[in-house]
């Protein structure tokens with residue numbers, strides 16, 4: 001790990017000022033992506049700005065018809081929150097399936113979204129539920145936020161402060177775990193929203209999370225796994241690696257979408 | 268350098284460290300608490316698990332400066348020197364939950380955290396699921412699971 005200076009701001013405003021003032025500075029939340037990457041010397045920020053001590057930034061609450069989750073809420077906070085379990089149980093389950101218990105005690109929703117790992121779980125939920133990402137500067141819709149492999153619409157001095165999830169009518173997430181890393185080999189989040197149906201796929205796409213529109217169209221007519229017979233995902237644009245071929249991942253998208261719809265309708 | 272003050276195993280500790288110092292390094296090299304092990308150094312194996320404010324975390328993936336102002340408990344903090352072992356340690360001894368012992372401190376700290384969160388009556392399935400982030404190269408896990416189930420029950424009695 002290269003040398004850096006450590007800062008512990010008390011407010012988002014202070015953190016943002018530190019980001020502007022110090023060139024190439026980076027924020028750190030749970031550190032469960034950034035610390036490993038710094039250890040490998042793949043990142044060498046000269047300044048680290050710790051968001052984890054900003055009071056209230058991890059708050060979870062209902063605001064009208066939206067579930068609002070603060071950026072530094074850990075995966076364990078979300079998994080165990082009575083508010084999340086009541087509002088969007090599928091989201092609590094997703095958070096409870098990230099990594100292992102120790103990872104869930106540190107990793108945060110803001111860090112996961114900012115990182116936009118193509119095999120991460122949260123991006124699928126955010127895209128399928130049509131969540132809004134709130135930063136210190138503006139509000140971003142999920143579809144404008146994710147911009148391909150490990151990239152997002154965030155500017156270098158922008159900090160995610162919270163994520164707003166409109167409540168779906170039904171939702172479920174099914175993840176097929178990579179047996180070694182426990183990240184998603186493929187994960188599918190299905191949401192029946194008041195206005196439409198969304199199917200978001202993580203782990204499979206070579207450009208990160210994406211929507212499976214063929215499945216969405218069929219489910220819009222009738223939200224039942226039965227309408228999915230005969231619909232398949234194309235392996236084009238999907239990842240192929242030692243963990244699974246593009247064809248295998250395409251097959252999993254079909255299987256997991258069906259399972260997710262079954263799980264959502266059973267609730 | 269950065270000044271930090273934290274509580275480790277109930278004792279106040281002050282130090283001036285390079286911000287790059289990992290919590291596990293700080294514990295092992297500065298405080299000579301070598302019970303916490305480094306198995307992989309890549310966040311996978313759980314040999315380095317300690318409790319930070321009462322929750323299990325991987326100390327190889329935590330910066331010591333971020334623990335400034337917080338409370339850390341390591342395997343050394345479970346039972347005082349010479350005192351009877353913590354019920355979870357005793358259960359591992361009794362049920363042969365270790366062979367080489369390298370993974371054991373992390374297994375035990377993870378197990379105590381598990382009991383704190385999920386109670387004293389743990390099914391094998393729950394225990395195996397919760398051990399997701401702890402690897403053992405020796406035992407084949409069977410006796411670790413048995414030890415944790417027994418240790419969880421023993422902790423209820425001693426509490």
Ligand SMILES: Cc1cc2nc3c(=O)[nH]c(=O)nc-3n(C[C@H](O)[C@H](O)[C@H](O)COP(=O)(O)OP(=O)(O)OC[C@H]3O[C@@H](n4cnc5c(N)ncnc54)[C@H](O)[C@@H]3O)c2cc1C
Nearest residue numbers: 029030031032033034099107108110111114120121160183
């Ligand atoms: C062993 C292991 C297993 C894992 N398994 C899974 C898994 O199954 N599924 C999964 O989805 N993830 C998994 N993860 C990743 C884990 O969820 C990470 O913690 C998470 O992706 C990053 O969150 P963090 O808070 O640790 O971010 P950090 O490491 O602190 O930061 C990550 C990046 O986001 C930026 N950042 C952080 N917070 C903000 C913010 N509020 N605003 C703007 N930028 C910000 C940082 O600058 C950095 O670039 C795993 C990690 C480990 C170590």
Ligand code: FES
Nearest residue numbers: 306307312313327
């Ligand atoms: S040494 Fe920390 S997880 Fe392996």
Ligand code: FES
Nearest residue numbers: 366367403404405
């Ligand atoms: S007892 Fe040897 S690694 Fe677990």
